Amino acid sequence: MEQAPTSPLSLSVSLAYVRALLQAAEISPAHASQLLRPLGMDPDDTTARLSEQQFATLYRSLAVALDDEMLRCFSRPLRPGTLKFTCLALLDAKNLMVAVHRWSYLSRLMQDDFYLEVTTNESTTRIAIVQAPGAPVRRAVASDLMLKVIHGVASWLAGQRLPLVRTDFPFPRPDFAADHELLYPGPVFFGQPQAALTLDAALLQLPIRRSKPELDDFLHRAPEDWFFATPREPSLALRLRDYLGERLPRPATAENAAEALHISIRTLHRRLADEGTSFQRVKDEFRRDRALQLLTKSQASIHLISEQLGFDSTASFHRAFRGWTGETPGAFRSAGAPPR
Template sequence: MRASVSTAQDLGMPAIYLHLLAELLHTIGVDERDLLLRVGLDPHRLNSTDLRVSQTQASEFVTRAIIESGEPGLGIMLARELKMPLHGALGTAVMSSRTLEDALELMTRYLTLRAPHLQVSKRQNGGNAWYTVSCGMDLGPLQGFIMDAVMFGCVFMGGQLTGQVVEGTRVLRRGPEPAYFQRFRSQLPVPVEYGASEDALVIPTSQLNLPIRFSNDQLAAASRNQCEEALRQLTEDAGFACRVRRVIETSHPFPPKLARVAGTLFVSERTLKRRLQEENASFQNLVDQVRLERAGELLTTTRMNLSQIADALGYADAANFTRAFKRWTGTSPSRYRNQALTPPVARPEPALSATT
C-alpha cells in the first residue's frame, strides 16, 4: 500500500515548474496570479531553480489549474516547454554528458531532485533499453500531471540533447488512453502506447551512443558533484522543520500565520509546534531565517527603500525592520547594503625596484 501526500515525506516540488505552469495558464486565458494567491503562493518567489514548494500546495495549484482551465493535458503542455537549464544542476549535468546513455544514467540516479517520489529503473530486453518510471506514493491529482510531464518531457529533451528525434523510441503508459490525449498525439514525435503494464521509455540500444551536442567533460563532472550534494541535502531536509520552511519561503502574504501553515500541512497548530520542538526548532525562528535571507536579497539586488523592504517582510515600519536586522547581523540595513554594493578597493601593485 502506497503512502499518500499527507502522510509521506514531503520533499517538495521545484518552484520553477509551477512558475512555468503559471505562464502556460496565462497563455490560455487563466488568471494565473489570482490562482497562485488563492493557493497561498507568492508569484514572485516561484521563478527559481532552487526553491521548492510544499507538495500539498503544488498539488492544490495543479488541481485547480486543471479544473479552472478545463485542460487535463496541462502535463503534456508543460513537457513541451521544459528546457534543460530549468532543471538546475541536473539539467547542466545532462547537457554536458557525452552520450544519450550517459544522460539517461544521470536521470535515473537523480530524478528525485526534480520529480520527488519518482524512481527510474533500467533493464535491457530484445535490443531495447527500458527505462521504467514508477512512483513510491499516491500523489493524488498531481500524479497524472507529473507522469505526463516527465514521460513526454524526456522525449522532447532527447531531441534537444541530440538535435534529432531518437529513432525507434516508444513511450509506454499504464492504464487506458485518456480522452484528452488524442488532441496531443500528433504533437509527439514518437509512438505512445497506452494499456501497458508500466510507464516506460523504450529506446533501441543502438541509439544510446548518440552524442550530446553540448558535451563538456569538465562541466559534467562539476555538475554531477553538485547533484550528489543536492541529493544528500534533500535527504537531510526531509524533516518536519524543512517542510514548514518550504511553506514559509513561498507564502503569500508574507510572513504566513502559523494557522495557515498548519492547515497547509494538514496538522493542528499544537501538533506543528510540538513537532518543531522535537527538532529543536520554532515557527518564529524559521520565519526570521527566511526574513533575513529575503532582506539580504532585497538590499543587494533591488533599489527598494527601507520602508518598502519592511513592508515586503511583514514589518509595521522601517524602524522595526532596522532593529530586527541589527539584532540578526550586528549592523544596520543601510550599512549592509553599502558594504555589499561598494566594490573592493584594489591594492596598488608593489613597485619594482630599479636594477643597477
C-alpha cells in the first residue's frame, strides 16, 4: 500500500524513528509490519513517514497492549494512568519550577532507572535525566521519550509551547536525526554526557494555567499534545532541504542557498552549526534520502538519478552512495533492502 507523500515540515516522524521505538518495545519485525500495514504504511518503504494521527494511533494501541505508557523503555512499567496521576500532582503547583521539582520526586517513586536533576543559573534551567547507580543502560529511545513527555507536559501546564535553548542526547547522531530536530523547538545536540533540556530560566517562573477539567482533554489526545512540539519556526536545516529540493539538479552551493534564504553566508553557517549540522551534511543527507527514494520507487536509470541529484558524473554518485550505504546503487536496487 503506497502512502501519500508528507511534507517534511508537517508534524510527522520517519519510519526509521518508529522502528527504533518498536525495537525498544521488543516488537519483532514481523509483528511491527502487522502493526504498520493497517495504518496505511508500507513497512519496506525506507522513505515513509507517519503522520501525527498515525503515530498517535500506533502509540496508544501499544501502550494498552504492553500495559506500559513508556512502551517497555524502562525496567519498571509505567502503567496506564501514570501520566494522569502525575499531572494531577502538578496542577496545584505555584509555577513550572515547583512542578518540575515535584516531578523529580515523583519519578523516583515510579521507577528505578533514572532520576531528574534540575539546576538553574542566572539565565537558564537545565532538566537532566541521570541514570541511577546500578540501573541497566536503556535504549536511546528511552531518554528521548522521557524528554518529550517532560517538555510536552510542561508546555501544556504553561499554556504555551516552551522554546528550548538546547536539547542534549547521550547517544550518537542517528540516521533519523532530522526527526529530533523537527520535534524539539530548539537546537539539538548528540553525543552529550546526559539527556537534558535547557530552557530560559524565566520560563520556569510561569504560573500553571491548567485546571482539572482540562486534563481529560489533554489525556484523550495523548500522545499528540506531549509528543509533537511545534517549532517556533522551521529549522534552517529543514528550510535548506526544501531549497535543495527545488534547486537540484542545478549546482547548490552555500552561497546561493544563503541568497535564496535571505541570510548572509556567515549566518547560514552559524545557524546550521547551532542546530548541530552543516551545509554539506544537510546536502549529503538530502541527496541520500532522495537517492534511496528514486532507487526503490522509480525505474529511472542510475545515470539519470545521478544527474537529478546534481552529481557531475555517475562515478561521483557511486562513490557518494557507497559512503552512505556501504554498497553501490545497483546492488542496493537489486537487493531491495534498506541501507546498512
